[in-house]
Amino acid sequence: MPTEVLMPALSPTMEEGTLAKWLVKEGDEVSSGDLLAEIETDKATMEFEAVDEGVIGKILVPAGTEGVKVNTPIAVMLGDGESADDIGASSAPAPAAAAPEAAAAAAVPAAAEPATSGAPAPAAPVASDGSRVFASPLARRIAADKGLDLSQIKGSGPRGRIVKADVIDAQPSASPAQPAAAAPAAAAPAAAPAGPSTDAVLKTYADREFEEISLDGMRKTVAARLTEAKQTIPHFYLRRDIKLDALLKFRSTLNKQLESRGVKLSVNDFIIKACALALQQVPEANRVWAGDRMLQLKPSDVAVAVAIEGGLFTPVLKDAEMKSLSALSAEMKDLAGRARNKKLAPHEYVGGTFAISNLGMFGIDNFDAVINPPHGAILAVGAGVKKPVVGDDGELTVATVMSVTLSVDHRVIDGALGAELLKAITENLENPIGMLA
Structure with a gap:
């Protein structure tokens, strides 16, 4: 029977995306590994x-559709001997902009129904490193029925793709993966939006001109993650002033030596090394x-x-x-x-x-940054400014x-451990030659 192509989860945090562009058209023959479409996630295209x-x-x-939920059918693929006449009405996708109430009401009965061989295959799973796990639709259906975690199964198909034979004899792990359909029922109710509706x-600004x-x-992802961070992470803040004169002199010397190689070190490069x-x-x-x-x-x-247009990486x-x-x-310039x-792969911005x-280049003297979960800390860096200080000789x-x-x-x-970490960062920056040892 025809196989539905589902909207994939291309990053660990992706719940919906924009189908930016189709790279194939109806009637085209495709093979495993061929490019089908360009999809905009919350972070990249x-x-x-x-x-x-x-x-x-x-x-x-169609191309340009926004808000397409993960696991929504986006196309139908025909196998050998099949024609467009075999495509049933059940292949029609749910509207991308369906009302939240309708979507929530539909989710409950869908979760209660057992998976059948005619049901769409679950979305392609994601491994712990953020990469996609490739599996055939039939293999995904069988894995969902048996409660198997596909990221734990080694595929024998082309390019490591998991096929029916790989999952048919596999045994569920001690903590079996639940079928994708059960996720909506198990999810916690969405928190009420903060602030006024x-x-x-x-209504407040009805008499004012606005866009x-x-x-x-x-922007939705940034808003959700930062709200979560400030509400759930017990932040505390440690502040220090760092003298940069030795670093600036050492940097100038290094850059002269590296000029022939086309390398120019920034203060931020030293900060990265000092923190590492x-x-x-x-x-x-x-x-x-x-x-x-x-x-x-x-x-x-x-x-x-x-900082990028409309958000942050x-x-x-x-x-x-x-x-x-x-x-x-060189690596930082490439990643930035x-x-x-918006060309970073998920494994390049997940983890750490x-x-x-660093907002020093904007002239900001100091600020408090919000921790990016699950990180343990974040260093907010201000501008280097000439100031009067008392030297070691008292002058x-x-x-x-x-x-x-x-x-x-x-x-x-804890506080003392955080102070020890900040002290180590400070000493590395104030004694930059030691970072080359």
């Missing part, structure tokens, strides 16, 4: 590949919150906030303690450039234990001083 071979029998969701705000700006997927080394020097602070436990990582995976520099300043500089073009947010002098604030999750890092 990504290409969607076919996991089966066949013919595109019908496109159900939309109607109340519109209404709709929220895209990224500090997490090794204070390993108990290299932790994330995992609900009912903490995870202490061995490598220093440092995320750096990058935090690409992660993995194993940053092992990389040279020039390597960190692709972040601004610690983040850096008044002028130094370039940078103010930083460490926002800390008190569930993960």
